Amino acid sequence: MKKLQILGTGCPKCKKLAENAEAAARALGIEYTLEKVTDIGQIMKFGVMMTPALAVDGVVKVVGKVPDAEAIKDLLK
Numbered sequence: 001m002k003k004l005q006i007l008g009t010g011c012p013k014c015k016k017l018a019e020n021a022e023a024a025a026r027a028l029g030i031e032y033t034l035e036k037v038t039d040i041g042q043i044m045k046f047g048v049m050m051t052p053a054l055a056v057d058g059v060v061k062v063v064g065k066v067p068d069a070e071a072i073k074d075l076l077k
Contacts, residue, residue, distance in 0.1 A: 001031040001032060001033065002025065002030055002031070002032040002033075002056060002057060002076060003032070003033050003035065003055075003056070003057050003058065004021050004022075004025065004032050004033065004034045004035070004054065004055075004056060005034075005035045005036075005037050005054070005055040005056075005058075006018045006021065006034070006035070006036045006037065006052060006053075006054060007037045007042075007043045007046060007048050007051055007052065007053040007054070007055060007060075008036075008037075008038065008043070008051035008052035008053065009038055009040075009051060010036070010038055011051070011052070013051075013052050013066050014036070014051060014052040016066050017052045017054055017062075017066045017067075018034060018036065020066065020067065020068055020069045020072055021034065021054055021069075021072050022034060023069040023072075024069040024070070024072035024073040024075075024076055025076060027069065027073060028073055028076055028077070030076055037055075046060050047060065048060060048063055049063075050063055050064035051063075051064070052064070052065075052066060054072070054075070056075060056076060061075045062075070
Protein backbone atom coordinates (compact mmCIF):
# COMPACT_ATOMS: atom_id res chain seq x y z
CA MET A 1 0.00 0.00 0.00
CA LYS A 2 1.31 3.42 -0.98
CA LYS A 3 1.18 6.34 1.41
CA LEU A 4 0.36 9.57 -0.40
CA GLN A 5 0.91 12.77 1.54
CA ILE A 6 -0.26 16.19 0.39
CA LEU A 7 1.89 18.85 2.01
CA GLY A 8 0.17 22.22 2.16
CA THR A 9 -2.11 24.51 4.08
CA GLY A 10 -5.33 23.45 2.37
CA CYS A 11 -5.31 26.02 -0.44
CA PRO A 12 -7.15 25.33 -3.72
CA LYS A 13 -3.91 24.08 -5.33
CA CYS A 14 -3.42 21.64 -2.43
CA LYS A 15 -6.93 20.31 -2.91
CA LYS A 16 -6.39 19.90 -6.66
CA LEU A 17 -3.13 18.03 -6.05
CA ALA A 18 -4.97 15.68 -3.69
CA GLU A 19 -7.68 15.07 -6.31
CA ASN A 20 -5.09 14.38 -9.02
CA ALA A 21 -3.06 12.04 -6.79
CA GLU A 22 -6.17 10.05 -5.88
CA ALA A 23 -7.24 9.87 -9.53
CA ALA A 24 -3.79 8.60 -10.53
CA ALA A 25 -3.74 5.93 -7.81
CA ARG A 26 -7.25 4.76 -8.71
CA ALA A 27 -6.39 4.63 -12.42
CA LEU A 28 -3.40 2.41 -11.64
CA GLY A 29 -5.42 0.22 -9.27
CA ILE A 30 -3.01 0.97 -6.42
CA GLU A 31 -4.06 0.59 -2.82
CA TYR A 32 -3.23 3.81 -1.03
CA THR A 33 -3.83 6.02 1.95
CA LEU A 34 -4.05 9.78 1.57
CA GLU A 35 -2.84 12.07 4.32
CA LYS A 36 -3.05 15.84 4.26
CA VAL A 37 -0.17 17.42 6.17
CA THR A 38 -1.15 21.00 6.98
CA ASP A 39 1.16 21.78 9.90
CA ILE A 40 3.98 24.07 8.74
CA GLY A 41 6.45 22.45 11.15
CA GLN A 42 5.70 18.99 9.75
CA ILE A 43 5.93 20.27 6.18
CA MET A 44 9.33 21.80 6.89
CA LYS A 45 10.57 18.46 8.28
CA PHE A 46 10.21 17.16 4.71
CA GLY A 47 12.51 19.98 3.56
CA VAL A 48 9.65 21.57 1.61
CA MET A 49 9.70 25.35 1.39
CA MET A 50 7.02 25.78 -1.30
CA THR A 51 3.59 24.19 -1.34
CA PRO A 52 1.77 22.26 -2.49
CA ALA A 53 3.97 19.19 -2.43
CA LEU A 54 3.38 15.47 -2.87
CA ALA A 55 5.25 12.81 -0.93
CA VAL A 56 4.98 9.12 -1.83
CA ASP A 57 5.94 6.72 0.95
CA GLY A 58 7.67 9.59 2.76
CA VAL A 59 9.73 10.72 -0.25
CA VAL A 60 8.93 14.14 -1.70
CA LYS A 61 8.20 13.80 -5.43
CA VAL A 62 6.64 17.16 -6.39
CA VAL A 63 7.14 20.63 -4.92
CA GLY A 64 5.40 23.90 -5.77
CA LYS A 65 3.26 22.69 -8.65
CA VAL A 66 0.16 20.68 -9.43
CA PRO A 67 0.88 17.99 -12.03
CA ASP A 68 -2.06 16.32 -13.70
CA ALA A 69 -3.10 12.75 -12.90
CA GLU A 70 -1.16 11.36 -15.88
CA ALA A 71 2.10 12.85 -14.64
CA ILE A 72 1.46 11.62 -11.10
CA LYS A 73 0.86 8.08 -12.41
CA ASP A 74 4.50 8.00 -13.54
CA LEU A 75 5.58 8.91 -9.98
CA LEU A 76 3.53 6.09 -8.47
CA LYS A 77 4.82 3.26 -10.64
